[in-house]
Amino acid sequence: MDSSASDAVWRALADPTRRRILDLLRDGPRTTGGLCEPFRRLSRFAVMKHLAILESAGLVVVRRRGRERWNHLNAVPIRAIYERWVRPYEAVWATGLLSLQRHIEGRKGDKTMAAKKSKTKIDFGVARIELEFTYSADVKRVWKALFSETSKWWPAEFYNVPSPKGFHIEAKLGGRMYEDWGNGAGLVWGNVIGVDPGKSVDLIGYLTPAFGGPAMAMLKFTFKKSGKKTTLQVSDTSFGQITDAKLESTREGWMWLFDKSMRKFLEK
Secondary structure, three states: OOHHHHHHHHHHHOHHHHHHHHHHOOOOOEHHHHOOOOOOOOHHHHHHHHHHHHHHHHOOEEEOOOOOEEEEEHHHHHHHHHHHOOOHHHHHHHHHHHHHHHHHHHOOOOOOOOOOOOOOEEEEEEEEEEEEEEOOOOOOOOOHHHHHOOHHHHHHHHOOOOOOEEEEEOOOOOOEEEEEEEEEEEEEEEEEEEEEEOOOOEEEEEEEEEHHOOEEEEEEEEEEOOOOOOEEEEEEEEEEOOOOOOOOOOHHHHHHHHHHHHHHHHHO
């Protein structure tokens, strides 16, 4: 993230109303009208001005469905801020916290301090994640990286076996998104149901209970030209057993893949 983009994110986060809007969107996408309801002291115009600033900073992604404007949280810029300003100091903070923990536990003997864990509500419903990633490469290069060179940047942590042969996304009708374990073994993540070469690819897959389901997932990759850069839009919609933990894990997973692994491969 360059300094101008970083400055825009900090400015957007500086306002409490805009932070409140992001908190609301963290629970799920909302229409513009739905976002106006909690801010009864503000006019619709004022809320839309705040949304425009958030959208400009990349913190909100807008999708239109008919006449409705749906606003989605895009956590990628916040993650970039975290990587730049928080992660480098984690080791220092962790050392201090561990020392404090030892001090407290030493004074209380065998008594331990345990945080109360909130129970996650399990619902059968729909969850949607919208994310955007901008790369310093043209559409053709980003398309090739995602669909022809996947194995070169797909992280080892995302495989389900210790020694895989590779990961593939076949950008053709009926193609597969799958792990290749060798000797005919592997795991299919999804199947391609729509392709618009150079513009978009649609997939559908199923999550078993072992992977956070049962649920069905619809995934769409959309490529947008931005001058000499390319914006990759990732839309992930799940139907079925949805938990807060699974939703957050999925969001973190996509950010890890596209904002770290593929970006490092493309912009090295």
